Amino acid sequence: MLDHAQLALEALFEPVRLLALFGGMLVGMVFGMLPGLGGVAAVSILLPFIYYLDDFSGLAMLLGAVSVVYTSDTITSVLIGAPGSPASAPTAIEGHALAKQGQAARALGVGFLASMVGGLSGAVILAVAIPVAGPIVLMLGTPELFMFAVVGLFFAASMIGKDLARGLAAACLGVFLGVVGPASAAADFRFTFGQVYLLDGFSLSIVALGLFGVAEAISMLSCGGGISHIPVKVSRWGEGFSDFWTHRWLILRSSIIGVFGGFVPAVGASASTWVAYGHAIRSAKDKSKFGKGEIRGIAASEGANNATVIADLVPTLLFSVPGGPAAAIFLGALFSFGYYPGPRMISQNPDLMFLIIWSVALASIVGAAMCFLVTPVLAKLTRIPFGIIAAPLILIMVIGAYQSTSTIGDIFLLFGLGALGWLMKHAEWPRAPALVGFVLAGPMEQYFWLANQIHGWSWLLRPGVLIIASFKSVFDFHPYFFANETSITFLGVPLGFDLSYLIFIFLSGKIKFKIIFAYCSIERSLPVPILSIVCLNRFFIK
Amino acid sequence: MKNQIKSMSVAVALVGLCAAPLAAQDNYFAGKTIDVIVPFGPGGATFVSAKFLEPFLEKHLPGNPQLNVIDRPGGGSILGANWFEQNAKSDGTTILFTTSSTANPFVLGQQGVEYKLADYRVAYSHPFSAVAYVSPSTGIKSASDIKDSIKPLVYGGIAAAASDLPGLLSFEVLGVDVKSVLGFNGRGPVRLAFEQGEVNIDYQFTPVYLTQVVPSVEEGRAVPLWTGGSIDGDGKLTQRDPIAPELPSVYEVYKEMNGMAPEGIEWEAFQGVASVTYAYGLTAYMKPDTPQAVLDIFEQAIKDINADPEFQAESLKVTNGARLNAGPATEAAIKSALSPSADVKAYLKDLLSNKFGVKF
Numbered sequence: 035m036l037d038h039a040q041l042a043l044e045a046l047f048e049p050v051r052l053l054a055l056f057g058g059m060l061v062g063m064v065f066g067m068l069p070g071l072g073g074v075a076a077v078s079i080l081l082p083f084i085y086y087l088d089d090f091s092g093l094a095m096l097l098g099a100v101s102v103v104y105t106s107d108t109i110t111s112v113l114i115g116a117p118g119s120p121a122s123a124p125t126a127i128e129g130h131a132l133a134k135q136g137q138a139a140r141a142l143g144v145g146f147l148a149s150m151v152g153g154l155s156g157a158v159i160l161a162v163a164i165p166v167a168g169p170i171v172l173m174l175g176t177p178e179l180f181m182f183a184v185v186g187l188f189f190a191a192s193m194i195g196k197d198l199a200r201g202l203a204a205a206c207l208g209v210f211l212g213v214v215g216p217a218s219a220a221a222d223f224r225f226t227f228g229q230v231y232l233l234d235g236f237s238l239s240i241v242a243l244g245l246f247g248v249a250e251a252i253s254m255l256s257c258g259g260g261i262s263h264i265p266v267k268v269s270r271w272g273e274g275f276s277d278f279w280t281h282r283w284l285i286l287r288s289s290i291i292g293v294f295g296g297f298v299p300a301v302g303a304s305a306s307t308w309v310a311y312g313h314a315i316r317s318a319k320d321k322s323k324f325g326k327g328e329i330r331g332i333a334a335s336e337g338a339n340n341a342t343v344i345a346d347l348v349p350t351l352l353f354s355v356p357g358g359p360a361a362a363i364f365l366g367a368l369f370s371f372g373y374y375p376g377p378r379m380i381s382q383n384p385d386l387m388f389l390i391i392w393s394v395a396l397a398s399i400v401g402a403a404m405c406f407l408v409t410p411v412l413a414k415l416t417r418i419p420f421g422i423i424a425a426p427l428i429l430i431m432v433i434g435a436y437q438s439t440s441t442i443g444d445i446f447l448l449f450g451l452g453a454l455g456w457l458m459k460h461a462e463w464p465r466a467p468a469l470v471g472f473v474l475a476g477p478m479e480q481y482f483w484l485a486n487q488i489h490g491w492s493w494l495l496r497p498g499v500l501i502i503a504s505f506k507s508v509f510d511f512h513p514y515f516f517a518n519e520t521s522i523t524f525l526g527v528p529l530g531f532d533l534s535y536l537i538f539i540f541l542s543g544k545i546k547f548k549i550i551f552a553y554c555s556i557e558r559s560l561p562v563p564i565l566s567i568v569c570l571n572r573f574f575i576k
Numbered sequence: 577m578k579n580q581i582k583s584m585s586v587a588v589a590l591v592g593l594c595a596a597p598l599a600a601q602d603n604y605f606a607g608k609t610i611d612v613i614v615p616f617g618p619g620g621a622t623f624v625s626a627k628f629l630e631p632f633l634e635k636h637l638p639g640n641p642q643l644n645v646i647d648r649p650g651g652g653s654i655l656g657a658n659w660f661e662q663n664a665k666s667d668g669t670t671i672l673f674t675t676s677s678t679a680n681p682f683v684l685g686q687q688g689v690e691y692k693l694a695d696y697r698v699a700y701s702h703p704f705s706a707v708a709y710v711s712p713s714t715g716i717k718s719a720s721d722i723k724d725s726i727k728p729l730v731y732g733g734i735a736a737a738a739s740d741l742p743g744l745l746s747f748e749v750l751g752v753d754v755k756s757v758l759g760f761n762g763r764g765p766v767r768l769a770f771e772q773g774e775v776n777i778d779y780q781f782t783p784v785y786l787t788q789v790v791p792s793v794e795e796g797r798a799v800p801l802w803t804g805g806s807i808d809g810d811g812k813l814t815q816r817d818p819i820a821p822e823l824p825s826v827y828e829v830y831k832e833m834n835g836m837a838p839e840g841i842e843w844e845a846f847q848g849v850a851s852v853t854y855a856y857g858l859t860a861y862m863k864p865d866t867p868q869a870v871l872d873i874f875e876q877a878i879k880d881i882n883a884d885p886e887f888q889a890e891s892l893k894v895t896n897g898a899r900l901n902a903g904p905a906t907e908a909a910i911k912s913a914l915s916p917s918a919d920v921k922a923y924l925k926d927l928l929s930n931k932f933g934v935k936f
Contacts, residue, residue, distance in 0.1 A: 484760065
């Protein structure tokens with residue numbers, strides 16, 4: 035084991051391979067910073083070039099890009115308020131609010147360091163967990179995957195803004211956007227109105243760019259201000275470092291959330307970022323600053339999104355089932371180098387496994403350092419009046435959107451959604467749940483359909499489904515009953531006994547009692563997801 | 577209309593090109609990019625096969641073009657094929673590389689099919705067998721135990737009228753009671769569901785079987801049952817599959833169970849559908865107005881690839897040594913299989929709409 039690790043490290047330190055890794059990182063940084071373009075775009079652009087290299091160099095190049103995208107996207111999210119990639123929308127909300135208060139350096143510092151920790155956790159998990167991750171992935175059947183998607187959606191709907199009803203309505207809007215196009219279970223189309231453009235459905239990067247990027251640009255132009263009312267100075271990193279240390283456990287927990295998001299096929303970085311963000315809100319004593327510039331929000335979401343893209347490689351390498359879109363392209367690259375991932379991969383190609391781990395670890399650290407270096411230069415851009423940089427910025431967003439299908443429809447959709455996002459922003463309707471609803475609409479529908487066909491309704495009582503349903507901070511219907519009982523904490527999560535315990539026991543008579551008991555004692559927000567499943571079922575039954 | 581004019585003008589231009597001397601063909605694809613459209617997600621057998629063939633086609637096609645394998649999943653492969661119908665170029669630089677998932681909905685005249693597959697030209701095909709296997713939790717130890725499962729059999733698939741059809745028909749032929757769950761988005765997720773125990777009987781195409789399922793068989797987590805079989809001299813699927821010769825064919829399993837050769841409409845339907853699916857497995861189609869010269873170029877390239885020792889070695893690793901097919905005989909066989917008898921068509925439509933709720 036260890037000698038394979040050492041051999042792989044030596045292999046990676048060959049000049050050509052290091053160069054390939056850094057080349058990939060540069061591309062990843064640029065794509066991370068360009069609003070809306072994320073890991074998928076970076077990896078697709080690099081794909082044709084890797085075939086000029088040997089297998090290890092080519093794969094290192096792709097991994098370099100994947101590992102850095104979710105670090106450098108913090109820069110755009112904080113300085114401009116448009117998410118650098120779809121998965122950094124929470125960073126855009128909190129980070130940009132901090133930048134407006136003149137605390138950009140603090141937000142960026144925490145963001146970079148959290149991303150680094152996320153990437154490193156992903157690498158450690160790859161190294162340690164691959165032998166044990168198989169059973170975890172296999173525990174998640176279609177009902178569990180469906181429940182994950184539902185919980186993710188509720189996290190998103192409940193976390194921002196005070197009005198839960200608006201959050202839910204926005205989430206439904208997102209789901210509605212997500213069902214446009216092909217049905218997942220039959221050769222059928224929905225809401226396409228005979229338009230060829232709609233046959234493929236909407237692309238994630240356009241929805242994210244429209245609702246956040248274009249909407250922010252319109253709103254800044256319409257109030258005539260700059261990105262920041264006072265020019266952003268990025269000089270004092272010290273505060274960021276001390277914030278990072280204060281929130282180290284939160285970041286670690288978020289990374290673990292991100293890693294689990296990566297294990298689950300089809301629940302990508304966008305969803306697990308929101309789950310981690312929701313966790314940050316739930317575990318904070320003072321929740322008033324969320325949405326207005328809260329450093330914990332950045333720490334959690336940046337820790338999670340980087341961990342997810344790395345952990346996406348776990349199902350990819352174990353089962354050839356890509357955990358996310360960038361991992362899907364990486365899988366294609368593995369195939370074309372003659373590696374066929376599967377249960378034997380770890381024993382047959384240990385060198386390759388460790389090369390992947392080292393590449394990810396190295397890229398995470400060096401990537402964060404590079405981001406610290408370039409940010410002071412980029413921050414000067416914010417001193418330019420926004421009117422002047424708005425034009426090239428919108429042009430970049432149009433180019434980003436146009437990558438989806440390269441038809442004029444992309445541009446119409448971008449500005450249509452931009453207008454919608456701007457209206458939502460001014461009416462104080464949260465846009466984040468809409469984005470998450472869009473992302474999760476497909477997996478939710480598909481897994482619901484499969485779960486019901488395979489298990490009938492009995493899947494509602496599977497232990498995995500119940501445990502996932504009770505994941506924290508979905509909603510708190512009853513925080514007032516037990517709010518003061520949380521004196522004991524576990525990794526900073528308040529523990530308590532409550533109502534959900536009783537419901538849990540009631541629902542799971544047949545299931546192993548002790549596990550439920552142990553689990554319930556740290557959980558307290560079950561009823562709502564269960565009720566929601568019941569409602570959803572009613573809704574879906576024909 | 578615009579598209580038609582455009583493609584007609586391209587065709588006219590190409591007819592001009594073809595008239596040019598043979599020498600021009602030496603570098604026909606020089607500096608060009610060929611898009612290989614795979615109407616499934618990455619990770620499935622079709623995608624793996626397209627990526628597997630990519631370097632060999634790049635090497636042996638004249639002018640060494642760059643190949644791009646593009647996945648366009650959706651609608652059980654119908655969407656990708658419709659996209660091909662609307663957008664493909666007729667100069668050999670756009671290829672639809674697909675399975676019977678695309679052919680069956682066309683044959684059955686399913687709703688939503690816009691592509692005219694029987695008119696398409698066939699550039700090459702890659703034969704692919706499929707292996708059926710069950711979970712040991714069913715208590716089944718070999719093919720002849722199939723009716724003695726101690727648990728209800730659950731099969732996972734993509735869409736009844738797609739590449740799952742031969743598998744579903746084999747259950748009909750053998751009279752096995754299987755619950756079919758359709759709506760997965762690829763065979764990769766189905767395999768995962770098998771490992772998770774959500775489905776307990778599955779078919780996988782050979783390359784995936786060899787790389788992913790054989791390890792499970794060795795660990796005792798899967799029991800291989802049978803293959804679709806391969807064609808004898810009369811075009812009947814009676815022979816064992818050379819790719820997995822240790823396993824019986826569906827024909828043999830039926831004979832062993834019933835003491836007589838299979839017959840009747842179920843067998844005829846299985847025979848027709850399965851021979852398109854397995855014997856011609858993955859087929860590369862081009863637009864109908866693609867010039868013959870381009871097809872000749874591909875025929876030659878396929879011959880060269882089959883003779884390439886590097887290909888033979890790689891192919892042995894991935895498919896137990898399957899060779900590619902190309903040329904007029906292959907094209908004729910595929911085209912005739914795309915138009916089955918009226919009886920078989922009626923039986924298939926009836927089965928699909930009554931048992932699997934497919935809308936026609």
